Amino acid sequence: ITNRTFTMIKPDAVDNGYIGAILNDIISAGFKIVAMKYTHLTAETAGAFYEVHKERPFYADLVRFMSSGSIVAAILEKDNAVEDFRKLIGATDPSKADAGTIRNKFAKSIEANAVHGSDSDENAAIEGNFFFSALERY
Numbered sequence: 001i002t003n004r005t006f007t008m009i010k011p012d013a014v015d016n017g018y019i020g021a022i023l024n025d026i027i028s029a030g031f032k033i034v035a036m037k038y039t040h041l042t043a044e045t046a047g048a049f050y051e052v053h054k055e056r057p058f059y060a061d062l063v064r065f066m067s068s069g070s071i072v073a074a075i076l077e078k079d080n081a082v083e084d085f086r087k088l089i090g091a092t093d094p095s096k097a098d099a100g101t102i103r104n105k106f107a108k109s110i111e112a113n114a115v116h117g118s119d120s121d122e123n124a125a126i127e128g129n130f131f132f133s134a135l136e137r138y
């Protein structure tokens with residue numbers, strides 16, 4: 001499981017037509033797609049997904065934004081997946097993301113930052129399990 005991570009293409013990137021370009025970058029970087037779905041979060045499910053941020057000042061806005069449109073959720077596989085994926089996407093704030101990273105290329109703001117990437121192996125498993133049944137993430 002330590003070679004897996006979880007990602008979402010967020011509503012801003014879906015609305016801007018970047019699904020294909022972002023998936024191309026992910027696959028070109030050597031990640032294999034284990035499971036993937038085009039779906040959407042409700043206020044309730046986004047609130048549950050981001051429960052760890054409940055006390056943060058940006059929580060309400062984050063939940064509203066993440067339930068504002070369609071998303072793509074995926075489980076990805078690669079050696080050192082969590083760390084390598086975070087390098088591929090760049091800093092949370094796109095103005096601080098290195099050139100060539102997904103957030104540098106496709107994100108507009110710290111909230112509408114194009115993609116999510118798990119921050120640990122433990123959270124990668126929790127987040128993948130949130131969206132995918134055992135059958136789907138074989």
Ligand code: CMP
Nearest residue numbers: 053058062092110111112113115116117
């Ligand atoms: P993500 O990696 O999906 O996890 C938490 C999200 O909160 C983060 O991406 C950002 O999109 C969002 N967010 C909004 N405002 C902030 C902020 N000030 N600091 C950190 N994260 C923020």
